[in-house]
Amino acid sequence: MARKKKQDDGGALGGWLSTFADLMNLLLCFFVLLFASSSVDEAKFDEIAASFSSTFSIFSAGSTAIGDGILISNGVSQLNELDEYINSTGAMAENDMDAQAFDPEQSELESDIENVEAAKLAESESLAEQIEEALSENNIEDKVDVDFNSQYVQLTLKGAILFKSGSADISESIVPTLTKVGMILEKYAHYEIEIEGHTDNVPEHSKNFANNDELSSARALSVFYFFLENTNLDPATMKHTGRGEYLPIADNSTSEGRDLNRRVEIKIYHELSNY
Numbered sequence: 001m002a003r004k005k006k007q008d009d010g011g012a013l014g015g016w017l018s019t020f021a022d023l024m025n026l027l028l029c030f031f032v033l034l035f036a037s038s039s040v041d042e043a044k045f046d047e048i049a050a051s052f053s054s055t056f057s058i059f060s061a062g063s064t065a066i067g068d069g070i071l072i073s074n075g076v077s078q079l080n081e082l083d084e085y086i087n088s089t090g091a092m093a094e095n096d097m098d099a100q101a102f103d104p105e106q107s108e109l110e111s112d113i114e115n116v117e118a119a120k121l122a123e124s125e126s127l128a129e130q131i132e133e134a135l136s137e138n139n140i141e142d143k144v145d146v147d148f149n150s151q152y153v154q155l156t157l158k159g160a161i162l163f164k165s166g167s168a169d170i171s172e173s174i175v176p177t178l179t180k181v182g183m184i185l186e187k188y189a190h191y192e193i194e195i196e197g198h199t200d201n202v203p204e205h206s207k208n209f210a211n212n213d214e215l216s217s218a219r220a221l222s223v224f225y226f227f228l229e230n231t232n233l234d235p236a237t238m239k240h241t242g243r244g245e246y247l248p249i250a251d252n253s254t255s256e257g258r259d260l261n262r263r264v265e266i267k268i269y270h271e272l273s274n275y
Contacts, residue, residue, distance in 0.1 A: 116272075128146055
């Protein structure tokens, strides 16, 4: 019978190589894992690498690790230079941020915006003075409040003298005053005019209006129709909105405050407004 050839197991040397190979694989996996979990600032790394390459002659094929000459002295010198470079890089970044903070173009833009706002406010103030003078000439300055901001001049009429409680019908007693207001508005018919109705926070439940939103909208619409019928104002330049109880100007817990909150506001947007 033919004898089977005995396989060579490599002896003790073969077992050592297997263990060593396993160890190397484990180390490789360990460092791959570390590398995969780390994050590198590529921009910073490129800057340092470029500095090393030009100053210390490293990261180039065939270059030395630190430089020619005495290892320790050159190494310490170059490490000091590296520290100075990193500090200077930080200072440069801070200088860039300071330059952005004091950007002349940005400063000029902000100055232009401030000048535009000042011009708008001056235009509104001039318009408000003209309207106040007209109200005084018509003896209705005590029935109409005038206010303004950079966007518009606002005329406020108390709802208590315009409408009866829960109603959107204009009271007969206020018709002469409202007619004079309309005549004043005709001088500014080329501007955009917005009529806003406001109420207090007392719930409105009636057969005509389900809530204060509907009531405020109906009151603004009543004033809008009154101007259309009694003035030469162009409906294309007029707008009416109901703001309900959501923009009070006084405390709704008192009767005086509720009277002030029941109001109609007429806003006149001049030619510099962002309407």
